[in-house]
Each structure stands twice: as structure tokens, then as C-alpha cells.
Amino acid sequence: MPRSVHTSLPIARILRRILVGGSILFLCLLLFVPRQSQEWLGQVGGPFAMILEGPLQVVASIQHTVGDTWSQYLALQQVWEENQSLRSQLQELQGEQNRLREQAILARDFEKLLQYQATAPMTTLSAHIIGRNASNWYRALIIDKGAQDGIHAEMGVITVAGVVGRVVRVNPTTSIVLLLSDPNVAITGMIQTSRDEGIIQGTPQGNIHMKYLPPLSPVTVGDAIVTSGLTDDFPRGLHIGHIRQITKATADLFQSGEVTPIVNFSKLEGVLVITSFQPPISAESSPSTTTLPAP
Amino acid sequence: MHVAFQLMLCVATVVAQATLNSFLSINNVYPDLCLVLACLAGFFSNEYKGSIIGLTVGFLQDLLTPGGIGLNMILKGLAGYLAGMTTYTISTVTTSAVVIVAVALSLGCGLASLIVAYPALNGSEAFHVISWVLVPQALYNSVLAAGFFWLTHTVRQSFGMVHFVQGRR
Numbered sequence: 491m492p493r494s495v496h497t498s499l500p501i502a503r504i505l506r507r508i509l510v511g512g513s514i515l516f517l518c519l520l521l522f523v524p525r526q527s528q529e530w531l532g533q534v535g536g537p538f539a540m541i542l543e544g545p546l547q548v549v550a551s552i553q554h555t556v557g558d559t560w561s562q563y564l565a566l567q568q569v570w571e572e573n574q575s576l577r578s579q580l581q582e583l584q585g586e587q588n589r590l591r592e593q594a595i596l597a598r599d600f601e602k603l604l605q606y607q608a609t610a611p612m613t614t615l616s617a618h619i620i621g622r623n624a625s626n627w628y629r630a631l632i633i634d635k636g637a638q639d640g641i642h643a644e645m646g647v648i649t650v651a652g653v654v655g656r657v658v659r660v661n662p663t664t665s666i667v668l669l670l671s672d673p674n675v676a677i678t679g680m681i682q683t684s685r686d687e688g689i690i691q692g693t694p695q696g697n698i699h700m701k702y703l704p705p706l707s708p709v710t711v712g713d714a715i716v717t718s719g720l721t722d723d724f725p726r727g728l729h730i731g732h733i734r735q736i737t738k739a740t741a742d743l744f745q746s747g748e749v750t751p752i753v754n755f756s757k758l759e760g761v762l763v764i765t766s767f768q769p770p771i772s773a774e775s776s777p778s779t780t781t782l783p784a785p
Numbered sequence: 786m787h788v789a790f791q792l793m794l795c796v797a798t799v800v801a802q803a804t805l806n807s808f809l810s811i812n813n814v815y816p817d818l819c820l821v822l823a824c825l826a827g828f829f830s831n832e833y834k835g836s837i838i839g840l841t842v843g844f845l846q847d848l849l850t851p852g853g854i855g856l857n858m859i860l861k862g863l864a865g866y867l868a869g870m871t872t873y874t875i876s877t878v879t880t881s882a883v884v885i886v887a888v889a890l891s892l893g894c895g896l897a898s899l900i901v902a903y904p905a906l907n908g909s910e911a912f913h914v915i916s917w918v919l920v921p922q923a924l925y926n927s928v929l930a931a932g933f934f935w936l937t938h939t940v941r942q943s944f945g946m947v948h949f950v951q952g953r954r
Contacts, residue, residue, distance in 0.1 A: 621803035627902035
């Protein structure tokens, strides 16, 4: 068996040399054959070229994809950096815009207060609200004006819209204002249209109640309520709110009603404290005293 | 230094009470941070320190409250004292014990404040205030007190500073 292998090897080697030599000769001849023969060869190689087209396209597309991705990545890197920069700028601008908007709102509110202060028939002192209820049992505000600014207990507190409450405690630089919705505050009010008077008082639930309205008073839902000026802390005619609901049982001597306050107590930022005003009764009575005949 | 820190803590608590209520409010009920501080001072130290911190924080709270000066001072001082006394009677002060004591103290203080603030309430108004303000506030206070107690205890234990608050009997 090994002998036959040894004997067949030279023959195979000769055949291989013949094949290689023939192929080289064939290729050399192809270079010199006429153009028509080359076209014929091209047609023969066409299907092989088609087979190659697929992988070529795949590789080319991969190459394009990788190239595009890389260039996009480079572009994105720049865009990302630019984006980060713009984002930080945007945040700065948003913060500045918010600050300016807040200042504008505060300025507008205080401008209204100051305009009202200039035209109101009373002397008032503007104050900022620096705190709210320090316990669950009172509805109160803390303002930044106190005894050093001329504030006294029992002074009325208002806004441009209407009545807020009353000063109940005065510290040197701060004061505590009890809101109208607290049960410990009661002021005299009247129905603006019918001029019927009653007592405005808060309830433990945080509502505002109007009590002791005359039984024959033609009060209706929606009627405006203003201060009557009978107490020393508020002049006549300041807006308190509107009648939301009227209650009168047959056995009751008086009518009463629920009041919707004109001031939103939870959104207050600044108030005016009434330091002095001319009470209407004394204003009306003063001329009569001057016209008395001399004895 | 220690006194200054305690005073600063009292001031910070009162300021937080007057300014952070809108953030802490749940259904228009907010916690009494001053009471929580007085209770915690009693739990973590003793009845004397609890009462002193309670008196101080109560006095500061009185300055910013419409009611007369003295009520919060007495109530918070008493709460701090009683919270400190519980460390004598309970072998180990746990978070659940803090909850129970804080609820009881908060209900007591709240009831006293309610009587002083609204002396002329009728039955339905009293029921409303008790069910919608007094009880929820007591629960809120106790949850906060227990939360602070648990947090402080956990931090202390993890840093190996002080062991759990032990009763003194």
C-alpha cells in the first residue's frame, strides 16, 4: 500500500504541473485574444459577478453606515456640548425671568396698595406679611410692622379689595393680625343696598357669618356687605364680601347669612394697617357744634 | 454653647412653625412643631431639660400667637416635663411609646388651647373642631415626633454615639 502511494505521487505532481502551466498559458493567451473573445468571457463571468455583488453591497453599506455613524457621532458630540451650554443658559434665563416676574407681581400689588393708600380717606401704613398661623387655633397673619412703626392693637387691616382683619398683638417690630374668618374677630357690617346692619364674625370652620340682621331686611344672595363704621377700627364703606346663603328659621328673631369674603386670605402678601381715619359720626356732628348759638 | 444651640433650635422651630405651615398643611391641619420639639427634648434628655425647652419654645410661640402670652409656654413646658417623666416609667422608650405619649400630650395641649381660643363654641362647632382639627393634629404631631425619634435613634446607633434611650428604673 505505501508503495502504491509512492508510485502515484510523481504522476499527480506531473499532472498538477501540467494544469498550472496550462492555466498560465491560457491566461497569457487571454491577454492576446481579440476583444470579441473577451466579451464572451465577460458574459461567462457575469453570473459570478452577480454573486459577488451581494457581499460587496453589504460590505459597502456597512462601511457607509459606520462612516455615517462616526460622522454623526462627531456632529452629535458638538451638538451635545452646544446643547449643554444652551441648557445652562436657558436655566439661568428662566431663573432670571421668574425672579423678574415675581418682582413685577410684587411691585404691581404694592403699587395698587400705594395708589389706594394715597387716595383712601384714611391714614394707612403698608406692611409685608412675614408669617402665618403659628398654631392651629387661630387664623392669623404676622406682619413686619410693630409698635416702633406706630401700630397699636385693635387697628383695622385692609387691602385694596377690602377688609382683612384686626391687629390683636403688637411686638416692637412685628404685629399679629387676626383674620376676619377667626371666631375671635367681630366687626359691624351692613348690607350695601338695604343699609341693614349686622355683626360679621368668623366661625371655627373658617367661614364668615353675618349675624343679627333685622328680620324684615330684604337681603338677597349676592348682596355686597360693607363696614358700617360704627366701630373705631374701620371707616364706613369698606368692602367685606358678598352674601352667599341666608338662613332664617321661623323661631329666630334675626336673619343671618354666610358671607364669601372679598379678600382671599391665603394669597395675601401685603396689607394696609389703618392708623387713623375720620369717623363719619364725629364728622357729621362737628358742624352742628360750631353752629350752636352763643349763650 | 449647649444653651445657645438649644435656644437656636427653639427659634428655628418657631420660625418654621410660622412660615412653613402652608407646606406642612394637610387638609388645613398643620403640626405643632413646638410641641414636637418639647416632647423630643423630654424623651432624649430628662424632664428638666424637656420642660425648659418646652417653656422657651412655648414663650416664643406665644409671641407670634394671638392668644395671651403664657398659655403655650405652660402647655409646652408641661408637655416636655411629662415626656421626660415617661423615661422613668417606661423601661425602654420605643418609637411606639413615643407615638402614644405624643398623641396623649397633643390631645391634652390641644384641648386646653381649644377651650382658651374658642370659649363659646356650641356643640356642633366643638364636634367639628375636635374631629377635624384636634384629633388630626394630635396624630400628625405623634407621627412627626415618632419619625424624628426613630431617625435620631437610628443615626445615633449607626454612628455608635449613644445607645437607645433607656429608662432610669
